[in-house]
Amino acid sequence: MSKKEKIMVKIEDLKVTFYNKAKKTHNTVIRNTGFELYEKEVLAIIGESGSGKSVITSTLIGLLSNAAVIEEGRVIVDGIDVTKFDESDWEESELRGRVISQVFQNPMTALNPTMKIGLQLIEGALINFRSASKKDAKQDAINLMLRVGITNANQVMKLYPHQLSGGMRQRVCIAVALLCQPKIIIFDEPTTALDPTIQAEILELIREIKDVFNVSIIFISHDLGVVGSIADRIAIMYAGKIIEYGKSKEVLYNSKHPYTWGLIQSMPDVNLGQKLYSIPGSVPSNFNNIIGDAFVTRNEYALDIDFVAHPPFFKISNTHFVASWLYDSRAIKINVPDIIKKRHHQFKKQH
């Protein structure tokens, strides 16, 4: 960062393990990693299913499963160390809702199916003391609905969640997340379940929210294609670790990690008219005994050292870092594959 920016969230050297008491097994799913979220930025976290995106972000809002233990590291939210918080600490701190809130992939999990939309928003507004009276709360709810693009707010208030379309439900969830004017919002794959056109509308809404409500955003996705237009910075996660991060332009136009190249190559892109590529192999099912670089078995550029030691971060620029031995000064220089160069070029043209 060139100028000193305020850090809203900091996760440092975090290790999270799930324990299965009945089976006496464990699985370390976050493997000593972390990131920072700066004020008023959108940080996208990208990775395949099972890479730990939801687990790492759930530590920020106290939604980690009871089966999970934070074994090492620190989690700081708006200057407060929440690493050792239990549920009562979370409630007492009032961080949830007021400082940090979350929009989930499936809007139905966030909404009460037995309650009309209006009541859910009005109660939310009242409970959080922002609205002085029920009448004010109703007006606040309507205003908020209008702000998130629900033009027929009065009618929608009278409906139950199941009576709304997927896109409309997600707009309501975004309104709920904004109720207490949080400083930070986690969007966990908020558009994955939606049609492409609705997806684009929700992305546009998130961009607006960032500016209008001055929030800092963590945006989780499988899809690098989705985040180019919304993220200021991108962090790529693989098997419980962040392996490349930088400004969006750096990660999209000058990606360095072979895993990031794999993600780029597997983006559907009609222009190329080629068969869709998928990265060979899969994310390890268990991250406990990984030695060296977790990506080694899928990496056509693997070096001998990848089998024995996990690479540290190598600095590409002041803001761009990559955990790959390929960037050690002693490694043989490799050329960026042509297909990736072509994609880098396409990204540049698109944005």
Ligand SMILES: Nc1ncnc2c1ncn2[C@@H]1O[C@H](COP(=O)(O)OP(=O)(O)OP(=O)(O)O)[C@@H](O)[C@H]1O
């Ligand atoms: N409650 C749980 N109990 C045991 N293991 C869990 C639990 N929740 C998540 N995990 C494991 O933690 C790992 C990371 O899961 P996580 O949900 O964070 O992945 P993700 O990157 O969010 O994937 P997706 O893109 O599918 O949402 C996975 O191996 C998953 O099986």
Ligand SMILES: [Mg+2]
């Ligand atoms: Mg997830």
